[in-house]
Amino acid sequence: MQAVQKYNAIMTGNEAVAFGAKLARVGFISAYPITPQTTIVEKLAEMVANREISAHYVEVESEHSAMAAVFASELVGVRSYTATSSHGLLYMHEMLHWTAGQRLPVVMSVVNRALGPPWNIWTEQTDSMNQKETGWLQVYCESNQEALDSILMGYKIAESPDVLLPLMSMEDAFILSHTSEPVILPDQDQVDSFLPPLNLSFRVDLKNPMGYGSYSTPDGPYMELRKDMMDSLRNSRKVISKVTKEFGETFGRNYSGLIEKFMMEDAEYAIIASGTLASTGKYVVSKLRQEGKKVGLIRVRFFRPFPDLEIAEAVTDLKGVGVIDRSTSYGSAGPTALEVRSALYGKSEIPVAAFIAGLGGRDVKVEDFEKMFQYVEQGKTGNFYINVKEAC
Amino acid sequence: MFEVRFHGRGGQGAVTASEILAHAAFNEGKYAVSFPFFGTERRGAPVTAFTRIDDGPILIKTQIYNPDAVVILDPYVMTRGDVLSGIKNEGYLLVNTPQDPARLGSESKKATVDATSIAIARGLGDRTNPIINTSMIGALARITGLIDRESAIDAVRELSPRKKEENAMAAADAYDSVRMGWVR
Numbered sequence: 192m193q194a195v196q197k198y199n200a201i202m203t204g205n206e207a208v209a210f211g212a213k214l215a216r217v218g219f220i221s222a223y224p225i226t227p228q229t230t231i232v233e234k235l236a237e238m239v240a241n242r243e244i245s246a247h248y249v250e251v252e253s254e255h256s257a258m259a260a261v262f263a264s265e266l267v268g269v270r271s272y273t274a275t276s277s278h279g280l281l282y283m284h285e286m287l288h289w290t291a292g293q294r295l296p297v298v299m300s301v302v303n304r305a306l307g308p309p310w311n312i313w314t315e316q317t318d319s320m321n322q323k324e325t326g327w328l329q330v331y332c333e334s335n336q337e338a339l340d341s342i343l344m345g346y347k348i349a350e351s352p353d354v355l356l357p358l359m360s361m362e363d364a365f366i367l368s369h370t371s372e373p374v375i376l377p378d379q380d381q382v383d384s385f386l387p388p389l390n391l392s393f394r395v396d397l398k399n400p401m402g403y404g405s406y407s408t409p410d411g412p413y414m415e416l417r418k419d420m421m422d423s424l425r426n427s428r429k430v431i432s433k434v435t436k437e438f439g440e441t442f443g444r445n446y447s448g449l450i451e452k453f454m455m456e457d458a459e460y461a462i463i464a465s466g467t468l469a470s471t472g473k474y475v476v477s478k479l480r481q482e483g484k485k486v487g488l489i490r491v492r493f494f495r496p497f498p499d500l501e502i503a504e505a506v507t508d509l510k511g512v513g514v515i516d517r518s519t520s521y522g523s524a525g526p527t528a529l530e531v532r533s534a535l536y537g538k539s540e541i542p543v544a545a546f547i548a549g550l551g552g553r554d555v556k557v558e559d560f561e562k563m564f565q566y567v568e569q570g571k572t573g574n575f576y577i578n579v580k581e582a583c
Numbered sequence: 584m585f586e587v588r589f590h591g592r593g594g595q596g597a598v599t600a601s602e603i604l605a606h607a608a609f610n611e612g613k614y615a616v617s618f619p620f621f622g623t624e625r626r627g628a629p630v631t632a633f634t635r636i637d638d639g640p641i642l643i644k645t646q647i648y649n650p651d652a653v654v655i656l657d658p659y660v661m662t663r664g665d666v667l668s669g670i671k672n673e674g675y676l677l678v679n680t681p682q683d684p685a686r687l688g689s690e691s692k693k694a695t696v697d698a699t700s701i702a703i704a705r706g707l708g709d710r711t712n713p714i715i716n717t718s719m720i721g722a723l724a725r726i727t728g729l730i731d732r733e734s735a736i737d738a739v740r741e742l743s744p745r746k747k748e749e750n751a752m753a754a755a756d757a758y759d760s761v762r763m764g765w766v767r
Contacts, residue, residue: 198609198614201605201606201609201615312621365618365619365620365621366618366644369618369619370616370617370618370644371602371605371606371615371616371617371618372616372641373609373614373615467644470642470643470644471642471643471644471645473642474642474643477642554645554646555645556645556648557643557645
């Protein structure tokens, strides 16, 4: 019981990220509602109306405009926030490239939800996986606590002079967004000591006019700027490690950088997963361990930068690994599986089984995980859909 | 771990009931998780909601397939065959109905409470749309002993958006009047 007493609130994932934005002292919020993220911006609107936070809150007419608005506010040096989901995120796509290209450290919450048709409001990660080429950092959360904490760590990572790129933090629709769980709401003083105010070196300043986002010929700095984005993203892993460590020292909650290893010490087989699938996966790993099976789980927290070096190192001594994706790259495989196979190329010969599971919010049950572990133990290497009906 | 599955129809407050139960258990120092499963988001459509309660953090995030207790907010959803599926042997079944619990066709520990009449008597909604979820929490507390009477009432008061006292009293009425088909 001792461990439970430290929680000081019980709330949904959406409320938790709204408190994260409040505690980060965001100065600007733009919002266009889309289910099921809507309660994030509802909660923030309530906080603004009650003068609990002094942010400027702007309702816009679309998600494209929501991102355009935070682009502008961030460029004048104001810490800015928005949240979206599913088709809303897709509608933002163009402005996601602009925000990253302009090197603006915006933080956004994304509630992962399936794409139509047919209409489906339940969880799937294809919406944010479609944004992995935009230059944004991506973190996938497995609990409401992590969803809250990732906003605080997210601003600190994104705003680091060594990164200066936007970050999106994901929560699975309903399984986190609408699920009430105990959380620890940190003190504002503690957060203030961890996360200083934004001081953007290149912000728009009327006394010091400069041009922004103007024009580059093929010989101009365009290609160099793009390489610099790649370098910053690759190098952001150092900042992520540092900030994660500082966060642990300040708040006593230790996240593990880009990946989390669960019961991996003497594991022979492992599953790689992200989001809430990793949480249920841990439950199943604990169960299988009690049955004497040497299994473990690797949780992908950051998908961008992709933890290729970390995963290659973590699977070195394994006999087999499986990768679960709750998303699809049509005509190929699951996005995580593609990255893992690429990460292991030339470094490891272990069989990799790729699973696609839980699309459109289909529940991924304990027996589904047990089946996937069986495939891994059998050394299977193909691509498999899990719990899919033969004909419909 | 104790797992509860609520069945109701959109607008009846099954999701809020699952949250009230989680808050009450949390306030007693337990770890608790509640979550909804919406079929289609509209009034009258079948809604399922879940609560898990344990002494420490809960990692499993699937739906609940083998509940320790099933709570039926609307007796008409019982015509759907699947609402009792997977209920554990010796599990609890609580139904909002004025009927005797002996009339429920189930092997579980059967209990009934006339939450609709309680709600109307306390001025919560009307005959067509009574607010019965808060009464169901009071009755559930009594039959399972999962949360005590006071924390059930306090959590109802905390989470009721309106008519806090009336809802709290409805929970108390249900706690005191639930009929159990076995000796607790």
